[in-house]
Amino acid sequence: GNSVTQMEGPVTLSEEAFLTINCTYTATGYPSLFWYVQYPGEGLQLLLKATKADDKGSNKGFEATYRKETTSFHLEKGSVQVSDSAVYFCALILAGSARQLTFGSGTQLTVLP
């Protein structure tokens, strides 16, 4: 079956530090990959996505590259801010089947001033 494995949290960083949150996946096919962010008390917002191998998704200073050879989609940001404190979810979807929608367990990020 399909699965998404995320780096376990919580992750605590100082402001302006470099962030990496690891995400690897297994899928029977060619998925689209996503990072979602959930700020305290809010719903999930799409942060970035990539739909095919070697694509790089980017948004708000965050980046992730779809690596088919390592089945990974790691989230990175060069300099985090306090406002980036949130829970980050990696997810995949396979075309053609509504069943194939899979999330990782989420990684809590706290950025200290």
Add this chain to the structure above:
Amino acid sequence: NAGVTQTPKFQVLKTGQSMTLQCAQDMNHNSMYWYRQDPGMGLRLIYYSASEGTTDKGEVPNGYNVSRLNKREFSLRLESAAPSQTSVYFCASSGRSHSGNTIYFGEGSWLTVV
């Protein structure tokens, strides 16, 4: 530019009461989903609907029913609420665009069963 709209945002129920969470999307998506989110457990799929007129069980369907009323609307019903159903519920929809499949979420419904 509404996307996925779900109501209510907050609800407190007594054990045994019933209620329906409403969800609507205006993106002409075929697929719609209901998830619940609990601390330390990520998102778990309750039910999904691949297209109008079809529904299927997800990972945790017990205690819930759904209705895909039309292409836009997908409701989740708790017939007899239990404290174990205290959770945050998210509706989502997905469809193919020029950039591939994309999943969009509602803002969530915080449900407490006492």
